[in-house]
Amino acid sequence: MLGLMQSQQLLISSLIDFAERHHGDAEVVSRRVEGDIHRSNYRQIAARARQVANVLDARQLGFSARVATLAWNGYRHLELYFGVSGSGRVLHTINPRLHPDQIAWIANHAEDQVLCFDLSFLPIVKAVHGRCRTIQQYVALCDESALPSDTGIPGLCSYESWIGAHSSHYVWPEFDENSASSMCYTSGTTGHPKAALYSHRSTMLHAFSGALPDALNVSARDAILPVVPMFHVNAWGLPYSAAMTGAKLVFPGPAMDGKSIYELIESEQVSFAAGVPTVWQMLLSHMQSARLRFSKLKRTVIGGSACPPAMISAFHDDYGVEVLHAWGMTEMSPLGTVCTLKNKHDQLDADTVMQVRLKQGRAIFGVDMKIVDGNGKELPWDGHSYGDLLVRGHWVLANYYRADTASPLVDGWFPTGDVATIDADGYMQITDRSKDVIKSGGEWISSIDVENIAMSHPGVAMAACIGIKHPKWDERPIIAVVRRQGSDLSREALLAFYEGKTAKWQIPDDVVFVDAIPLGGTGKMQKSKLREMLNDYRLPNT
Ligand code: AMP
Numbered sequence: 001m002l003g004l005m006q007s008q009q010l011l012i013s014s015l016i017d018f019a020e021r022h023h024g025d026a027e028v029v030s031r032r033v034e035g036d037i038h039r040s041n042y043r044q045i046a047a048r049a050r051q052v053a054n055v056l057d058a059r060q061l062g063f064s065a066r067v068a069t070l071a072w073n074g075y076r077h078l079e080l081y082f083g084v085s086g087s088g089r090v091l092h093t094i095n096p097r098l099h100p101d102q103i104a105w106i107a108n109h110a111e112d113q114v115l116c117f118d119l120s121f122l123p124i125v126k127a128v129h130g131r132c133r134t135i136q137q138y139v140a141l142c143d144e145s146a147l148p149s150d151t152g153i154p155g156l157c158s159y160e161s162w163i164g165a166h167s168s169h170y171v172w173p174e175f176d177e178n179s180a181s182s183m184c185y186t187s188g189t190t191g192h193p194k195a196a197l198y199s200h201r202s203t204m205l206h207a208f209s210g211a212l213p214d215a216l217n218v219s220a221r222d223a224i225l226p227v228v229p230m231f232h233v234n235a236w237g238l239p240y241s242a243a244m245t246g247a248k249l250v251f252p253g254p255a256m257d258g259k260s261i262y263e264l265i266e267s268e269q270v271s272f273a274a275g276v277p278t279v280w281q282m283l284l285s286h287m288q289s290a291r292l293r294f295s296k297l298k299r300t301v302i303g304g305s306a307c308p309p310a311m312i313s314a315f316h317d318d319y320g321v322e323v324l325h326a327w328g329m330t331e332m333s334p335l336g337t338v339c340t341l342k343n344k345h346d347q348l349d350a351d352t353v354m355q356v357r358l359k360q361g362r363a364i365f366g367v368d369m370k371i372v373d374g375n376g377k378e379l380p381w382d383g384h385s386y387g388d389l390l391v392r393g394h395w396v397l398a399n400y401y402r403a404d405t406a407s408p409l410v411d412g413w414f415p416t417g418d419v420a421t422i423d424a425d426g427y428m429q430i431t432d433r434s435k436d437v438i439k440s441g442g443e444w445i446s447s448i449d450v451e452n453i454a455m456s457h458p459g460v461a462m463a464a465c466i467g468i469k470h471p472k473w474d475e476r477p478i479i480a481v482v483r484r485q486g487s488d489l490s491r492e493a494l495l496a497f498y499e500g501k502t503a504k505w506q507i508p509d510d511v512v513f514v515d516a517i518p519l520g521g522t523g524k525m526q527k528s529k530l531r532e533m534l535n536d537y538r539l540p541n542t
Helices: 013-023 042-058 075-086 100-110 119-131 159-164 200-211 238-245 258-267 277-290 309-319 343-347 350-357 447-455 491-498 527-533
Strands: 027-031 037-041 066-070 090-093 112-117 137-140 180-186 194-199 223-226 248-251 272-275 299-302 322-328 335-338 361-363 367-372 387-393 414-422 427-433 438-440 443-445 460-470 474-483 510-513
Touching: 013 042, 013 075, 013 200, 013 238, 027 042, 027 075, 037 042, 042 075, 042 159, 066 075, 066 100, 066 119, 075 090, 075 180, 075 238, 075 248, 100 112, 100 119, 100 180, 100 194, 112 119, 119 137, 137 159, 180 200, 194 200, 200 238, 200 335, 223 238, 223 258, 238 248, 258 277, 272 277, 277 299, 277 309, 309 322, 309 350, 322 361, 335 367, 361 367, 367 414, 438 460, 443 447, 447 460, 447 474, 447 491, 460 527, 491 510
Parallel strands: 027 248, 066 090, 066 112, 090 180, 112 137, 223 248, 223 272, 272 299, 299 322, 474 510
Antiparallel strands: 027 037, 180 194, 322 335, 335 361, 361 427, 367 387, 387 414, 414 427, 438 443, 438 474, 460 474
């Protein structure tokens, strides 16, 4: 017997409809590329999202056609979130920090048809447009008057003129909730970047769970500052959870330095902010040196890489702000765990509670997790046994977009590549990463890419890249090199060799010359041994 309740598809368009109807005057405030502050609200965002849908219809973009963005967090980006996905197209948020070669590769792989970009990224678009085979329309996210001339980009138009000619009346289409809604490439592992392709259903369920009190605790009484970029896993789903609850949104645009973030938090009375540790480090140093206080900020969610204990204490003890440590990944939309406390923690002393807060947290409803040993045998939740972390759930990837390999799932579980413990209360803690990627300022650097460039130098016999802890950027890459016989290759010459071959921030901070790189039984480099060899090594200028 089937239930007798109404059946509606879970569609992203319903979020902006709801926000417009019930929270039309809730504000969306953005610092723009131009530096000024722009004020909008859900009523205006909804109307302009419908204009986006109309222009895409007028251009006859098919169902599931990809519309790409190279954009900071801002109101126009939010309009595209709803207008593109709501009308049945797929929003492809591209990470502008990638090397232009990777950006061109990604745009071709996704078969993007439109690219909307902030003017900060004009140099990137100029560099790649000749290589983007499928893009038919380039749209600069600016007013007509700010549109630069003589860019050489064919058919470039301003966003305001692009949507301005179209009506704000539009009826969102109904379609299968399993249809793709957005996509995000991750370059964590070897080879080309791979894309997670989210669906309306997965995004909606993620937004519901993400808004729960024991997750990010989003409500109409909040003013949320997502510093986490909208080009990286949909800013942790905050644009959707905010529309679902009618929370005010405050977008930082390109200004993520401590001073700009502090000013925005205070002027817009932000109650809740989310970002990677690097951003909060800059904010804390600014506040400490200028002796500033928060007037309204209550909590911050910190994830993307492990949050240092000193940061949790500084927020809590010095500023009365609760830090919620969170863990997730691109393949998980991204939320997996959030470290919120249980009643029992009220009885514990501050040090013990701190040990809990340092963990990445417990699973939110909709995600299940387990840890297994090398043979795939499940390990106990005792807080000590550590093993490979696997997850499954409503918003966990089943396979990569246009993957040329089999599904990564193991008996229906997604292997995260992280190594973790889980305690009896279900709190998970990442102890290590099984991959060798380097996390720098919240971004990934593929050690293999760094090695491949070094290996292409005639003076290099072998090269291995590892991450070294860095006080500001979390980790920075260094490259250990065995010189080819007879070569007198210098540190400076090798670093100069990287120029122009990869993004600047992906260039290693240092070169260490070694006699040999340790190899394992099958001829693979043993980076754990290399790390041991370089135990006493310190990065320059730290
Ligand atoms: P990404 O797909 O770029 O979001 O990166 C996901 C990876 O970042 C995870 O698999 C973890 O290795 C790492 N990560 C994310 N959040 C945390 C955290 N709170 N603590 C430690 N590592 C984290």
